[in-house]
Amino acid sequence: MTVKIKDVAKTANVSVATVSRVINAFGNVKPETEKKVLEAIKELNYFPNHSAKSLRTNSSDGIGVVISHDLDYFISFPYFVEFIHGMSVVLSDLNYHLVISTAKKNGINPYLEVAKKGIVDGMIIFDVKDGDERIFSLKKCGIPFVVIGRPKDVGDYIFVDTDNESGGMLATQHLFDVGCKKILFINGPKGHAATRFRLNGYIKAHKNMGIRYDEKLVKYVEKNSDRENGYAITRESLASMDFDGIFVSGDLMATGAIAAIEESGLKVGKDIPIVGFDDVPLASMVNPSLTTVKQPIHDVGKTAASILINMLNGKKVESQILSVSLVKRASTFRK
Amino acid sequence: MTVKIKDVAKTANVSVATVSRVINAFGNVKPETEKKVLEAIKELNYFPNHSAKSLRTNSSDGIGVVISHDLDYFISFPYFVEFIHGMSVVLSDLNYHLVISTAKKNGINPYLEVAKKGIVDGMIIFDVKDGDERIFSLKKCGIPFVVIGRPKDVGDYIFVDTDNESGGMLATQHLFDVGCKKILFINGPKGHAATRFRLNGYIKAHKNMGIRYDEKLVKYVEKNSDRENGYAITRESLASMDFDGIFVSGDLMATGAIAAIEESGLKVGKDIPIVGFDDVPLASMVNPSLTTVKQPIHDVGKTAASILINMLNGKKVESQILSVSLVKRASTFRK
């Protein structure tokens, strides 16, 4: 049926070992012989059986990513597309492929499952909380992995993160620059590294300005950083507190904040400047367009993938923090 | 090192065949024996080696999706996240996994590659043009596949599509309903089924209204249905033609159209109602919020996955067309 290495060997009039050496570019093959083999491969349209290779070499050429079963939660990561794309581009160029699984409802930890079955050689995990047990599982099972973000209380690990602290500073400083004095900060969920670092940035910016920061101005979303929550928290805050600018830890939430402000009769930008975080495509499309901290999501994916591949190849690797930048748009423009 | 079926057999004091029978729920195992085996599996924390199973059974439990190497093109499909999620949820529940590859720059057709290597048992392909050669490749190589969309000139195949014709009708009819007489239609790229069907819907709505439709009012995007193109085409049309409403074949493009209209001093909704297509999250977040045709993208992914799995199991399957609905928002509200 399907053509196998034996068939190629027969056609090229060599042994299977030689064919294998050609396929895997091992060297020690006479150029003439190599040519014969390559011709046979082309002629027979041969593709090496991946399972056989995996079984023998104990490697799958797959890199795993596990996503949430909960769609609403999942789409509150609007940058997922770029992230996936970044990883996939790098992996495909290196002859790896990306394997996506969903956390199943039934108990078994899908992280362990794909890893231990040998479906993947390594994993990239994101949306990781402080003390996240998944990291311990992965460590215990010995599979190489790269973490997106910088959770604490999980020991050592290799990560790729963006410079959330600088991002928090940039955003806050910019709001000061356009004249704000009391900045409401709608932050992500507690227990996430990004939440912590962005708060640090927010605080540092206050220090730099010599302004005492008011804890009460910092709000945390319960779980999903989505539009609804941004809207709700902003409305609530409008009713209960005094502020003259908003830093929102996520563009999706920021659109909710914009809606709440405009609804209240205030003008975003003129009355209440708003800065978001992420710079997803959406940010430039809302009205007013959103000033935000641009995260190099595509690069995060690419970097994570290449670090992981290097780990698999036994190279020494280091965690990386990618820098962010402020993109100024209409939402912080004073009319 | 890693524990294998032999170790389980030894621990449970049975043969490997019995263990295998338990794992694969073959029956013909005494309940008592089964219990021993299950205990051994748990005790040793055993996971069957996936490559070995694949090699032996000639199946990989992987379903492939190939995405574009070009990020800009790729993110002009803003519904990709939901689509992937839908597929992944279904697949993971059935113990399959999703394999994502990127079309590499070097020549080899990645569709064939993953299929012929046996990395996947089936494929789901999207963004398919009329006469798309990929369909012929897949057919020739014999791998089961499901197409998202309904391209022509490619012979028979199983597909999942949304009812784009009805969508086109709904959108156009709604514009008539709010009083439009000359509707600019910014359609997707030529050579795509969705483009064709939506045009049919647009034409039918005209017929229903007894209005002669003007070919010149139908514009096609060159390649990417993105914001920039929506903006450019709208601007161009404002300068050169007469129209009082716009139907845009894609929400991303529609945001560009909105921007162009507002920029010209006209009011979206009041002066120029606009209807989009897709109902991506963005649609409800722009200002004015976008009336659009909702596509059940998540269901498309789920349906495609389950059809494909049924194909793999030898069941008889049928193509499906999922229905769409109109979501009315501010962009067609006459102030």
Added chain:
DNA sequence: CTCCTTTGTGTAATCGATTACATTTTAAAA
């Protein structure tokens, strides 16, 4: 021309599961 090294090639074991077939045990029927 012999010896030694290097290069090129082949043989066969191996990876860890599944499963056809053989065999044993158990249950039912006579």
Added chain:
DNA sequence: TTTTAAAATGTAATCGATTACACAAAGGAG
């Protein structure tokens, strides 16, 4: 109790690659 069928289990071949090891060919040194 014997016979027969059904149920439970075991043995070993198999999937298709990689690769250790053996060996042959070729080239270089003396």
